[in-house]
Amino acid sequence: MTQTKFLLNETDLPKTWYNINADSPVPPTPVLHPQTQDPVTPDFLSVLFPMELILQEVSADRYIDIPEEVREIYKLWRPTPLIRARRLEKALGTPAHIYFKNEGVSPPGSHKPNTAVAQAFYNKIAGTGALTTETGAGQWGSALSMACNFFDLPLEVYMVNISYQQKPYRRVLMESYGAEVFASPTDRTQFGQSVLADDPESPGSLGIAISEAVEAAVTSGGKKKYSLGSVLNHVLMHQTVVGEEALKQMDMAGEYPDVVIGCVGGGSNYAGLAYPFLRENLLNDQNARFVAVEPTATPTLTRGPYAFDYGDTAKMAPIVKMFTLGHGFIPPPIHAGGLRYHGMAPSLCSLYDAGHIEAVALPQLATFEAAITFTRSEGIIPAPETAHAICAVIDEALDAKEKGEERVILFNFSGHGHFDLSAYQTYLNGELEDYEHPEEAIQAALQHLPQVNL
Amino acid sequence: MTQTKFLLNETDLPKTWYNINADSPVPPTPVLHPQTQDPVTPDFLSVLFPMELILQEVSADRYIDIPEEVREIYKLWRPTPLIRARRLEKALGTPAHIYFKNEGVSPPGSHKPNTAVAQAFYNKIAGTGALTTETGAGQWGSALSMACNFFDLPLEVYMVNISYQQKPYRRVLMESYGAEVFASPTDRTQFGQSVLADDPESPGSLGIAISEAVEAAVTSGGKKKYSLGSVLNHVLMHQTVVGEEALKQMDMAGEYPDVVIGCVGGGSNYAGLAYPFLRENLLNDQNARFVAVEPTATPTLTRGPYAFDYGDTAKMAPIVKMFTLGHGFIPPPIHAGGLRYHGMAPSLCSLYDAGHIEAVALPQLATFEAAITFTRSEGIIPAPETAHAICAVIDEALDAKEKGEERVILFNFSGHGHFDLSAYQTYLNGELEDYEHPEEAIQAALQHLPQVNL
Numbered sequence: 001m002t003q004t005k006f007l008l009n010e011t012d013l014p015k016t017w018y019n020i021n022a023d024s025p026v027p028p029t030p031v032l033h034p035q036t037q038d039p040v041t042p043d044f045l046s047v048l049f050p051m052e053l054i055l056q057e058v059s060a061d062r063y064i065d066i067p068e069e070v071r072e073i074y075k076l077w078r079p080t081p082l083i084r085a086r087r088l089e090k091a092l093g094t095p096a097h098i099y100f101k102n103e104g105v106s107p108p109g110s111h112k113p114n115t116a117v118a119q120a121f122y123n124k125i126a127g128t129g130a131l132t133t134e135t136g137a138g139q140w141g142s143a144l145s146m147a148c149n150f151f152d153l154p155l156e157v158y159m160v161n162i163s164y165q166q167k168p169y170r171r172v173l174m175e176s177y178g179a180e181v182f183a184s185p186t187d188r189t190q191f192g193q194s195v196l197a198d199d200p201e202s203p204g205s206l207g208i209a210i211s212e213a214v215e216a217a218v219t220s221g222g223k224k225k226y227s228l229g230s231v232l233n234h235v236l237m238h239q240t241v242v243g244e245e246a247l248k249q250m251d252m253a254g255e256y257p258d259v260v261i262g263c264v265g266g267g268s269n270y271a272g273l274a275y276p277f278l279r280e281n282l283l284n285d286q287n288a289r290f291v292a293v294e295p296t297a298t299p300t301l302t303r304g305p306y307a308f309d310y311g312d313t314a315k316m317a318p319i320v321k322m323f324t325l326g327h328g329f330i331p332p333p334i335h336a337g338g339l340r341y342h343g344m345a346p347s348l349c350s351l352y353d354a355g356h357i358e359a360v361a362l363p364q365l366a367t368f369e370a371a372i373t374f375t376r377s378e379g380i381i382p383a384p385e386t387a388h389a390i391c392a393v394i395d396e397a398l399d400a401k402e403k404g405e406e407r408v409i410l411f412n413f414s415g416h417g418h419f420d421l422s423a424y425q426t427y428l429n430g431e432l433e434d435y436e437h438p439e440e441a442i443q444a445a446l447q448h449l450p451q452v453n454l
Numbered sequence: 455m456t457q458t459k460f461l462l463n464e465t466d467l468p469k470t471w472y473n474i475n476a477d478s479p480v481p482p483t484p485v486l487h488p489q490t491q492d493p494v495t496p497d498f499l500s501v502l503f504p505m506e507l508i509l510q511e512v513s514a515d516r517y518i519d520i521p522e523e524v525r526e527i528y529k530l531w532r533p534t535p536l537i538r539a540r541r542l543e544k545a546l547g548t549p550a551h552i553y554f555k556n557e558g559v560s561p562p563g564s565h566k567p568n569t570a571v572a573q574a575f576y577n578k579i580a581g582t583g584a585l586t587t588e589t590g591a592g593q594w595g596s597a598l599s600m601a602c603n604f605f606d607l608p609l610e611v612y613m614v615n616i617s618y619q620q621k622p623y624r625r626v627l628m629e630s631y632g633a634e635v636f637a638s639p640t641d642r643t644q645f646g647q648s649v650l651a652d653d654p655e656s657p658g659s660l661g662i663a664i665s666e667a668v669e670a671a672v673t674s675g676g677k678k679k680y681s682l683g684s685v686l687n688h689v690l691m692h693q694t695v696v697g698e699e700a701l702k703q704m705d706m707a708g709e710y711p712d713v714v715i716g717c718v719g720g721g722s723n724y725a726g727l728a729y730p731f732l733r734e735n736l737l738n739d740q741n742a743r744f745v746a747v748e749p750t751a752t753p754t755l756t757r758g759p760y761a762f763d764y765g766d767t768a769k770m771a772p773i774v775k776m777f778t779l780g781h782g783f784i785p786p787p788i789h790a791g792g793l794r795y796h797g798m799a800p801s802l803c804s805l806y807d808a809g810h811i812e813a814v815a816l817p818q819l820a821t822f823e824a825a826i827t828f829t830r831s832e833g834i835i836p837a838p839e840t841a842h843a844i845c846a847v848i849d850e851a852l853d854a855k856e857k858g859e860e861r862v863i864l865f866n867f868s869g870h871g872h873f874d875l876s877a878y879q880t881y882l883n884g885e886l887e888d889y890e891h892p893e894e895a896i897q898a899a900l901q902h903l904p905q906v907n908l
Contacts, residue, residue: 004529007461075458076541076833087530087604105559107833109872149830150541169875176829176878375630376603379530379561418563418872421623424630 004086006249008079013071018240020275021233022062023282026350028233029321030454034310037452040318047218048226050126053119056234064237066118073117073150077106078241082249083413088377089397096400097255098393100413101246101273104380108173110415111269112143112229115238119227120147129223130154132216134184134209136163137337138170139383139415140229145179156224158184158212161204163337170419184209191215191314206340207313207327214316230266231311231345239272242412247276250410257410259289259396263388264301264359265338267292267345269414277410278356290357292348293392295367297334297435300325300344301352301359303442308452309343319450322349326445332435334364335423336384342445360392363434367391368427371417383415384423458540460703462533467525472694474729475687476516477736480804482687483775484908488764491906494772501672502680504580507573510688518691520572527571527604531560532695536703537867542831543851550854551709552847554867555700555727558834562627564869565723566597566683569692573681574601583677584608586670588638588663590617591791592624593837593869594683599633610678612638612666615658617791624873638663645669645768660794661767661781668770684720685765685799693726696866701730704864711864713743713850717842718755718813719792721746721799723868731864732810744811746802747846749821751788751889754779754798755806755813757896762906763797773904776803780899786889788818789877790838796899814846817888821845822881825871837869838877 021028031040045054056064066074085098103111123131131148133155135141141157148155157179164171164183171181184204185192189212195202202208217226228235250256260277262270270292280286294301301323309324311317324343331340351357367384370391375381382390389411400407417424426432475482485494499508510518520528539552557565577585585602587609589595595611602609611633618625618637625635638658639646643666649656656662671680682689704710714731716724724746734740748755755777763778765771778797785794798806805811821838824845829835836844843865854861871878880886 003464005464007463009461010457010459107835146833150833168879172875172879172882173835175882176826176835176875178830372630376632379600379604381561381627381630421626421630425622425626428626428629 002086004084006082006252008245008248010075010079012245012248013074013079014066014241014244016063016065017237018244018276018279019059019062019064019237020278020347022060023279024347024351025282026354029346029350032308032319032452034315034317034319037319037450048214050122050128050225052122052126053234056237057232067121070118070121074241079245080105082246082253084253085378088374091373091377092394092397092401094397094401095404096397096407096409098397099250099253099257099408099410101242102413103242103269104413104416108139108142108146109418110139110143110383111239111242111272111412112140113147114241114272115229115235115268116143116147117150118238120144120151120153123225124151124153128153128225130156131227132156132158132213132224133227133229134158134206134213136160136206136340138163138167138174138419139338141179141181142170142173142177144227144229145174145177148179149177155179156216157181158186158209160184160206160209161202167419184212186212188212189215205313210312211314211316230268231343233347236268236271236275236345236347239268240275242272243274243276246273246410255408256286257288258408259291259410261291261293261389261392261396261409261411263339263385263414264292264294264344264348265341265385267348269412271345271348273412274357278351291392292352292357292359293388294359294361295334295336295339295388296361296363297332298325298340299361299437300342302361305446306349306353307449309449311343319452320346322346323352324449325442326448328448329445334435335420336367336388338385339388362388362391363436365432365434368424368432370394381417381424382413383417384420386414389414456540458538460536460706462699462702464529466699466702467528467533468520468695468698470517470519471691472698472730472733473513473516473518473691474732474801476514477733478801478805479736480808483800483804486762486773486906488769488771488773491773491904502668504576504582504679506576506580507688510691511686521575524572524575528695533699534559536700536707538707539832542828545827545831546848546851546855548851548855549858550851550861550863552851553704553707553711553862553864555696556867557696557723558867558870562593562596562600563872564593564597564837565693565696565726565866566594567601568695568726569683569689569722570597570601571604572692574598574605574607577679578605578607582607582679584610585681586610586612586667586678587681587683588612588660588667590614590660590794592617592621592628592873593792595633595635596624596627596631598681598683599628599631602633603631609633610667610670611635612640612663614638614660614663615656621873638666640666642666643669659767664766665768665770684722685797687801690722690725690729690799690801693722694729696726697728697730700727700864709862710740711742712862713745713864715745715747715843715846715850715863715865717793717839717868718746718748718798718802719795719839721802723866725799725802727866728811732805745846746806746811746813747842748813748815749788749790749793749842750815750817751786752779752794753815753891754796756815759900760803760807761903763903765797773906774800776800777806778903779896780902782902783899788889789874790821790842792839793842816842816845817890819886819888822878822886824848835871835878836867837871838874840868843868
């Protein structure tokens with residue numbers, strides 16, 4: 001019998017997170033105050049985040065210890081399996097070897113708890129009274145709900161109203177973990193009230209929800225802090241447990257990846273898998289290729305400029321240098337809600353800009369076709385976000401077939417699709433649409449980038 | 455760090471299924487033709503099942519080899535983890551040690567594929583052209599859909615109309631695996647047509663769906679066979695991989711269960727875990743207790759008589775001896791759809807009757823309360839069926855606490871609740887109801903048991 005799963009024991013759980021900033025050949029770009037455009041200070045950030053996370057955000061240390069309390073909770077589902085997708089290889093008739101790291105086995109079903117648990121822990125020990133956050137489709141919200149529950153930390157989730165109405169089950173999952181979930185815009189914040197005054201029936205947006213969650217923290221007199229599920233350095237760093245485990249597991253399989261693939265929205269699941277392998281390129285003479293996959297509906301890396309922009313629509317978040325479609329960009333309603341962000345993690349952007357990472361944009365229909373191929377081969381139905389990675393993997397595997405190469409492909413299976421079956425229904429009914437932005441639309445959204453003088 | 459997960463490698467995957475009939479101190483009871491009441495012949499059964507499964511159904515062999523083709527597919531998710539629920543123990547403040555076998559990690563989310571894959575395989579090699587089956591909430595239907603897809607075997611699923619309408623996502627999952635799903639009653643069968651003639655808006659029932667699936671097979675001229683997800687000997691036997699793995703894993707944990715718990719509908723998930731441990735009682739001087747948990751809404755073991763009855767509502771299935779509420783019993787619409795069966799696996803009934811297994815009936819509200827306690831302790835949200843086992847586990851753990859005993863409790867986590875969040879919504883909204891049958895209602899449903907002269 002040939003081996004399919006490569007499993008680590010709890011004793012193999014990583015003891016440290018990896019900080020790419022220690023080894024990145026490109027220095028970190030400045031982070032600017034949204035009003036003054038001066039470099040942000042820890043004081044500014046400390047309204048939103050506990051000091052330990054701010055220190056991690058700016059750290060130059062290569063490794064940061066994972067607290068035992070966090071590892072104890074990771075153990076509920078980590079180490080996650082590395083799986084060789086032999087049935088998919090066979091279905092494609094490819095000589096390529098395809099491996100995936102299954103982050104869908106976490107209780108909320110994605111990689112998100114890797115950072116949610118860490119953030120809840122650091123807030124708890126800093127004496128934070130409650131956390132606030134936003135969620136769109138609900139993957140981040142449910143991960144943070146579980147994490148806060150474990151540390152007995154109250155959580156307010158501002159959930160985009162249209163998702164709150166149309167996708168009640170993620171909300172029920174959050175409530176099962178004990179979180180309070182509000183349909184955003186709410187009348188709990190000034191910003192929410194102003195939106196509702198203009199449009200009492202507002203469907204909401206991620207931008208509005210972020211602004212409400214931030215306002216709820218900022219105006220709490222220090223009692224509440226805010227938590228973000230991607231983009232920031234410390235968030236990406238918490239995800240590196242994925243790649244550190246995968247390195248050991250590829251070793252068990254007796255192979256090393258030629259190419260490392262993942263989908264990117266804010267960048268955290270991909271960075272989590274890729275950065276430890278990128279370290280091996282930078283420090284240990286490995287030569288893996290890195291491919292970040294985004295939707296054609298939100299073509300941040302492939303069509304946006306590398307520029308300074310606000311992290312959020314309401315210009316309350318810091319200005320950072322990143323590939324961006326403009327903070328006012330309205331992404332089409334694709335089902336991969338986790339990939340609908342106008343920007344991208346600054347660290348990933350700088351590595352992409354310097355040529356260490358490639359990027360590809362894929363249309364929605366092709367990703368669902370790939371997802372069905374995967375489901376019928378491997379049994380597991382992927383989240384629409386993950387389907388983007390799978391589609392690129394299949395393209396790589398078919399390219400390897402054409403060239404007759406035994407290429408080793410590794411990707412991050414960032415989450416399962418159990419809460420996304422309405423999207424599959426739309427696809428199977430032949431009602432799914434692709435989105436391709438005319439160049440004018442991209443340029444129009446870029447008109448309002450801040451003018452930064454450095 | 456204390457150990458939480460006990461993992462086996464693929465090389466530890468069982469090579470045989472265990473047949474309790476070889477060791478059961480009570481001989482198998484006769485299986486009778488629904489019309490003639492004569493013992494059924496292989497010929498009668500061969501219209502529905504391939505010969506290999508019929509031979510397994512009546513086998514007296516203790517062990518039956520698992521085909522390599524089946525083990526290759528089991529490997530996609532097996533061996534499943536054994537997990538020590540340390541956080542639940544702590545939440546309860548109990549000295550008891552609580553272990554669960556997580557069958558929710560299979561791609562369709564339950565233990566059901568353990569037999570679905572085997573049944574699809576034996577049908578494929580017997581030259582079956584297609585399979586038919588019924589499904590209620592959809593756990594069985596989605597497991598068989600995945601299995602048939604792997605063996606390139608077409609599948610027709612007759613899904614209870616009300617579930618088809620109200621729970622579309624399980625249907626989408628089945629369709630994603632490539633199965634054809636019909637809202638039952640359909641106009642595809644004579645029986646369905648007759649039901650629709652009486653009531654064009656019929657919500658359907660599991661009884662009707664079974665009858666349609668059986669008719670579709672029987673009238674196919676030998677092309678199609680029928681597949682059942684519980685109750686039968688061969689189905690329970692395929693599930694024993696659960697218990698065989700758990701025996702090895704308890705050994706890794708350095709403990710042996712004092713009590714083995716599971717929920718029962720048809721009996722397959724519980725028998726799968728319990729029978730290998732029961733063998734150790736029978737042959738190797740172990741002394742574990744066995745507790746089967748059913749809903750008060752369907753109190754088969756705790757309130758039904760041990761009697762001959764039809765396996766299905768339409769009296770097309772054989773007559774078997776079992777604890778039963780009567781084939782005409784209409785279970786209340788509890789959310790644990792998989793536990794809404796009027797009877798119970800004959801092998802399990804005979805062992806219960808002989809005192810080798812205990813039974814307890816629990817009300818729905820208490821099981822959801824237990825499920826939330828579990829979710830907030832261990833992170834994983836259970837299926838409503840599994841919640842019954844968890845509720846009994848918590849009762850055992852609190853009893854051990856009262857008595858100051860370090861009792862070792864093992865249970866089968868038969869499936870996750872990702873597709874059952876509407877039930878949790880009802881519970882969290884305070885809208886969930888308990889059902890308790892007046893004795894007259896139970897007696898009335900028992901009026902129509904067949905008169906069997908043996």
